[in-house]
Amino acid sequence: MYKKSDNSPQMGNLPYFLDGTLNPDNRWVKLAGTIPWIAVEELYSSNFKSKLGPRALPARVAFGSLIIQIKLGLTDEETVEALSENPYLQFFIGLEQYIHQAPFDASLMTHFRQRFNANDIKNIDELLYKICNTEKEEEKNSDDDPPANRGSLIVDATCVPSDIKYPTDIELLNKAREKTEKVIDLLWKHRINKDDKQKPRTNRQKARKRFMSVILKKKVSRKKRRECIGYQLNCIERNLQSIEKLKVYCSLSVLGEKLYKDLLVVGTLYSQQKHMYENKINSVEDRIVSIHQPHVRPIVRGKAGAHTEFGAKVSVSVVNGWTFTDTISFDAYNEGTELISQIQKYHQRFGYYPESVHADKIYRNATNRRFCKENKIRLSGPQLGRPPKDLHLRKQQKQIQKMDEAVRNTVEGKFGVGKRRYEMDRILTKLKSSSELVIALLFMVMNVDRAIAFRVFFIVLKRQLQAIYCYCLQSHSNTDLEYNLKMAPH
Numbered sequence: 001m002y003k004k005s006d007n008s009p010q011m012g013n014l015p016y017f018l019d020g021t022l023n024p025d026n027r028w029v030k031l032a033g034t035i036p037w038i039a040v041e042e043l044y045s046s047n048f049k050s051k052l053g054p055r056a057l058p059a060r061v062a063f064g065s066l067i068i069q070i071k072l073g074l075t076d077e078e079t080v081e082a083l084s085e086n087p088y089l090q091f092f093i094g095l096e097q098y099i100h101q102a103p104f105d106a107s108l109m110t111h112f113r114q115r116f117n118a119n120d121i122k123n124i125d126e127l128l129y130k131i132c133n134t135e136k137e138e139e140k141n142s143d144d145d146p147p148a149n150r151g152s153l154i155v156d157a158t159c160v161p162s163d164i165k166y167p168t169d170i171e172l173l174n175k176a177r178e179k180t181e182k183v184i185d186l187l188w189k190h191r192i193n194k195d196d197k198q199k200p201r202t203n204r205q206k207a208r209k210r211f212m213s214v215i216l217k218k219k220v221s222r223k224k225r226r227e228c229i230g231y232q233l234n235c236i237e238r239n240l241q242s243i244e245k246l247k248v249y250c251s252l253s254v255l256g257e258k259l260y261k262d263l264l265v266v267g268t269l270y271s272q273q274k275h276m277y278e279n280k281i282n283s284v285e286d287r288i289v290s291i292h293q294p295h296v297r298p299i300v301r302g303k304a305g306a307h308t309e310f311g312a313k314v315s316v317s318v319v320n321g322w323t324f325t326d327t328i329s330f331d332a333y334n335e336g337t338e339l340i341s342q343i344q345k346y347h348q349r350f351g352y353y354p355e356s357v358h359a360d361k362i363y364r365n366a367t368n369r370r371f372c373k374e375n376k377i378r379l380s381g382p383q384l385g386r387p388p389k390d391l392h393l394r395k396q397q398k399q400i401q402k403m404d405e406a407v408r409n410t411v412e413g414k415f416g417v418g419k420r421r422y423e424m425d426r427i428l429t430k431l432k433s434s435s436e437l438v439i440a441l442l443f444m445v446m447n448v449d450r451a452i453a454f455r456v457f458f459i460v461l462k463r464q465l466q467a468i469y470c471y472c473l474q475s476h477s478n479t480d481l482e483y484n485l486k487m488a489p490h
Contacts, residue, residue, distance in 0.1 A: 028088040030452055035063075036127050037094075043120045057104060062112040064093035069109070070438070070445045073423045076109040113434045118328055121440035125447060126349065129322050132451035147352035149376055154318040154358045155342050156411040157327075157335035159299045160439050161311040163428045167289040170225065173232035173273060174211045175291055176266040177204075180239035183255060183263055187246040190254045200242035207235045229277060236270050265294045286331075295330050295432040311427065314439060317342050318411045319349075321450060325443045328436045336362045340371050353377055358408040380404035414446070422446055 022029055037060050044059035068089055069079040083089050084102045095103065165171075181202050188199050214220050214228045243263075252260055269288045276284055289310055290296050299309045315327040315338045326342050327333075339359065347353050356378040357363075364381050372379045382401060388394050418424035422442050429435045 022088065022091060026088050027452070028092040031067075031448065032064075032092045034128070034131065034448060034452065035067075036124065036131065037063075039124060039127055043123070044115060047115045057108070058094060060094035061103065062115060065104075065109065066112055066116070066441060067445060068092065070422065070441045071449070075428075076106040079109060080104065080106045110434075113429070113437055116437055117433060118325075118436040118440040121437060121444055122325055125324065125440070125444040128444065128448060128451075129324075132448070133320065133322070149353045149355040151319065151346075151350070151352075151354050152356045152358060152407065153343065153346050153354040154408055154411045155315070155335075155339060155363065156360065156408070156415070157313060157315040157338070158415045159301055159309040159311055159313055160424055161309050161426055162290075162293060162296050162435065163426050164290045164293055164296060164310055167310070169229055169273060169276075170211065170214060170232065172269060172289070172291070173229060173236065174207075174215075176269050177207055177232055177235050177239065179259070179262050179266050179291065180236055180243065183259065184239060184242055184246065186254055186259075187243065187250045187252075191246065191249040193249045200239075200246070202239060202242075203235060207232065226277075229273070233270070233274055233277060236266070237274075240267065240270065262291055265291050268294070293430055293432075297330050297332055299332050312435060312439060315342070316411065316414070316443065317346065318414060319346065321410070321454075322447050323411075323414050323443050324349075325440050328439055330432065330435075334362070336365050336368065339363045339368045343371070343375075343377065356380065356404075358404050360408065380408065418442060418446055 024030075040063045041059035044062060048056060065079060065083070068074070068082065069076070072079075072082065074082060080102045083093065084100065087098045090098060090103070093103070181204050184200055184202060210228055210231055214225060252263075255263065265288060269291065272284045272287060276282065287298060288294050289298055296310050299311065299313050301307065301309055312328055312330050313332060313335075314325065315335050317324045317326055324345070326345060327338055339357070343353065343357065353375050354377060357372060358380045361381060364379060369379060369384075371377075380401070381404070383397065388397070415424075422445065424439070424442050427435050427438055429438050
């Protein structure tokens with residue numbers, strides 16, 4: 001038998017004030033006690049140079065909202081909705097009283113990302129490392145002797161893809177042609193000389209038809225594709241010439257900031273594609289792969305399933321399980337050239353060089369080997385020269401290489417967790433500065449989550465050991481303590 005129940009809400013007394021009844025073991029309460037809000041406010045307030053205008057929201061609201069968005073993987077609108085529904089989230093951003101409506105408009109999330117930069121997040125991340133690192137510091141050397149090398153440094157680089165469509169030359173040129181046609185329409189509409197009745201020719205219907213005849217086919221010959229690219233280039237060239245003529249009768253200010261920026265990008269894109277078409281090559285320096293995100297560059301990774309990725313290249317250092325973001329760049333670079341600067345940053349953070357550096361073979365060039373040898377740093381990987389004749393020594397070196405590779409896998413695990421759990425596999429922000437900020441925030445949130453998880457683990461372990469110790473003293477008082485520990489329940 002089943003009796004239908006009344007599905008109308010029964011709870012009438014909803015909470016109105018955060019009167020200290022929040023669960024202290026909640027993750028947001030613990031996270032709020034970990035973030036250095038004073039340092040965040042100093043960085044946030046430095047971006048406001050003028051004392052005029054409306055009062056901005058507090059730094060804790062801005063920075064806390066960004067952390068919530070990254071941690072939960074939400075959009076701007078969903079972040080504001082979650083804040084209006086959850087009292088723990090409102091406590092995290094510093095609200096003293098629970099409110100039912102949204103604390104701010106979703107459009108302000110864009111301004112929050114503009115009031116911080118990637119360097120600010122890196123500084124906060126290093127400060128968080130000092131706060132969350134529970135390990136005891138080793139005894140420092142005397143002032144007369146230089147500090148000895150201690151610890152291990154793990155370095156690697158990865159590509160963080162941006163949210164763009166996979167670029168092809170034909171589609172990029174077709175998009176650029178449509179942009180120029182839109183510019184011509186606006187300039188012709190707002191022209192001063194209305195007596196001229198003949199609008200510049202664009203041939204947009206024919207160009208669209210030829211583009212669709214190629215893009216909809218599964219297999220297209222190289223000759224057919226080259227003909228389509230050449231026709232699109234001719235259309236763009238004619239449109240750019242028409243725009244130059246229309247500039248005399250109408251100002252480009254009617255285009256707006258966004259369309260004017262796209263027009264500048266289209267001019268650069270046309271020059272690059274024209275150069276590749278005439279010289280029959282497939283690459284060019286600083287190649288544009290997206291009109292809306294012209295800062296994105298192709299990053300050749302050479303890995304299965306993703307030979308080329310489009311986004312930012314990030315070099316990181318892992319120390320004691322903490323991931324430091326060293327370099328974020330949208331230009332392709334050789335990560336092997338970053339090793340010396342990463343070791344120097346390690347020295348700045350801790351006051352001494354690492355005892356060992358674990359990296360893959362791209363870092364083991366002559367310059368890096370020389371630097372590590374001068375500073376008595378062991379660089380992982382096989383040693384130069386012939387292998388030793390002693391079989392025992394040769395076996396020992398192989399075991400060390402195997403252990404070094406196992407240690408280096410830590411950074412690969414960091415990249416995997418970031419791309420699966422924290423959505424590092426696709427950055428949705430469009431601006432270059434916002435994308436760099438989000439990448440730095442992703443690593444910072446990942447570090448804090450790991451630190452809080454380990455802290456909770458050790459607290460629970462400590463309580464269990466204390467319970468076992470008390471059980472041993474109370475239950476078997478007539479026997480020795482060693483026997484009690486063996487007989488205690490696990």
